Amino acid sequence: MQPSLRICLLAEALGTAILLIFGTGAAVVDAQTHALGHGGVAAAFGLVVFVIIQSLGETSGAHVNPAVTVAFWAMGRFPGTRVLPYMLAQLAGAALGSFLVKLIAGPGSNLGATLPAHGPWQALGIETFLTFWLVLVIFRVTSGSKEAGMLAALAISATVALEALVAGPLTGASMNPARSLAPALLSGVWTDWWVYVVGPVAGALLAVAVDKGLQLRPTAGAMPPG
Secondary structure (H helix, E strand, O other): OOOOHHHHHHHHHHHHHHHHHHHHHHHHHHHHHOOOHHHHHHHHHHHHHHHHHHHHHHHHOOOOOHHHHHHHHHOOOOOHHHHHHHHHHHHHHHHHHHHHHHOOOOOOOOOOOOOOOOOHHHHHHHHHHHHHHHHHHHHHHOOHHHOOOHHHHHHHHHHHHHHHHHHHHHHOOOOOHHHHHHHHHHHOOOOOOOHHHHHHHHHHHHHHHHHHHHOOOOOOOOOOOO
């Protein structure tokens, strides 16, 4: 039985809140204690994504990311009437998660805000590429016989952890407008915030185009394989 929209929205809000609590929460804890290190923060993001997919994926799809929702809609795999409600639920969940992180943060904390290390244009390119690859991986492991299961969740969460590990020091490796806008809203740190909206959306739409190009189509007059 298909879950109702209300249940799906609750799952998206909850999942995005959990993403912020454990993902940006790890960044805040490390800033205060230096106990996790950059690798630990990257691992926290990957682990929480895995847990969210495994626990909420069958309910709402576990998008927890407006760029992912837009990508699934553009791919024809998600109804347009649900795009805006999903995005609003994700933003609300992210704001809740960031608010809870703020309760444990020290004075002046940016709550895990994503900030460019070397200027907005480099960050824009990096965020576009990171989101492109993440969404392409999502498309490739959630189609056909691979649509459900632990291996798909592992591939997606490993991609998040890998990208956070490599690109985190450069941009924060957001790949997710909700993940970036919530800490900006709660901390008041809005430096180059537009990068983390434009980049992920552009990267997600690029992934749609590339995935469509990678899909096998019979060529007129071509011999079948085998």
